[in-house]
Amino acid sequence: MPNKPKKNAEQATECPRDIQDICSREASAEANKAVLEGIAALQSNFQLFKAEITEVIDKRLDQFSVTIRAELTAIKKETDLAISAVKNTMDGQAKTMAELERSTTYTSDTVCQLQKEVERLTNSVSQLTEKCTDLESRSRRQNLRILNIKEGEESGRKATDFVAHLLKNALSLDALPLIDRAHRSLRQRSDNTSYPRAFIVRLHYFHDWQNIIRKAAQLKSITYNGEKLLIFPDLPAAILKQRARFNRAKELLRDRPGVRFGFLYPAKLRVTHNGEEAYFTDPGKAIMYAEQHFGEGRVSTS
Template sequence: MSNSKQKPAPPLVPPTTRSTASIAGASNVEKQAVTETFQSVSMDQLISELTKQRISIREDISALIQESIGPLQSSVNALRETVGSFQSRLTAMESLAGENFEKVIAAENTIKTLQTQNTSLLDRIEDLENRSRRANLRIVNVPEGIENGQDLVTFVAEMLLEMTGTEVFDKPPSLERAHRSPGQKPADGRKPRPFVVCFHRFQEKERLLRWARRHDMKYKGNPVRVYQDLSATLSRKRSSYNGIKQSLSDVNLVNESFFLNESFSFT
């Protein structure tokens, strides 16, 4: 007993050291199996975590998109309502424009008809006016005031007889009316107003007019001219030919009596 020695206790080995020692003492096949198990568990966890992260990110992005699209969607809806309102108004305007276009066409046709009728009526009125003047003559260049308060019908009849002698009238012609052309009395030295004379007999007017075309007439030393009394419109039409008349007269093709002839008409 005394010679026997007490053996010291074995040292404590940490568990990890033991596991490592056990793995180290295991075969290569066992080592590979353990390693694959650890790797398998790690990949499954990683995939699971990535899947969770992907779902979380998708949800966050979807929420952000919805939050951003909200005001834009409201604006789009308001714009859609505005466009719809404009489209309705445009349709109404197109309908109204179509109706107005038809009315404008009808108005234009009516205006054209009225213009044609108006032109025809004006021509007829002018013809009637000139027909009503057929017994009238205009006596030009008789001095103002030479009648000296006499009755104009008597004065003009005697003046015509004095100017023509007995070649046209054997007595003073019968006149219905005689008066100066309407208007203010001209100042001294200005052109006198013409006489407008209406003959009772159309034949006497025609005899005087034909005679006056071939003779120079004077009264109290003043040259006097006699013309057919025409409407202002017809006078303007005839005056538009003055240049032609002057050109023909300059080359001695015609004289003024040709244009005053009853058979030559500008109407």
């Protein structure tokens, strides 16, 4: 019996706590409701703001779209015009290129034909030049060229008689050679201080020409009135030019013991060394032969 009042006291203390809980729950419910109402209001405001922004953006996009379309249309027109102009230019250039290709082909074919024709004509000219040189040489076959006769020595006498006696006396010939023509070379007369003009002589008989050339080659020195004479065959300038290419080789061979040299027609150098003969048509090979056998020096005859 004494414990019952204690239980009642505990019950009495528990009742206010439940009331407090209920009150707090009601307060929380009201707060939550207020929050939800605020959230709903915010959502409503956000939807309105969103709609306004969307409307503004749509209007701006429409304006931009119209502007861009207009600009693209203008650019397309300009591009079409430019492309059309470029196409016309390309078409014109294509036609020009086609014409140039045809012209180049024609020119190339023409040049090939001209090259063949030039080669043919060059060969013909070379053959004709060789024939003309040969004919000129044959026409001069009995001619002599005499150098170092003073100007005026023949004055008062026929040139043919003067040269005939000169050759007979200088070469100790048995008889006077028969001479058809004799004259000085056709250039301006030189004074006493310059080299005299050469005498060009035409012999009537070829055996007289051979005899004179042979004796002139045998004699080391031919003099007339104290002057040293030089007697050569009268050759065309083209052959003399070919023979002049051997001058260096002749310098190396001249005055060598046991060496004789001369030319075979038209320009073949014949070298005789101790009974052995060598022939050269190439000046370089003749120089190599002379240098190999005699070196680059020159033997003096003094």
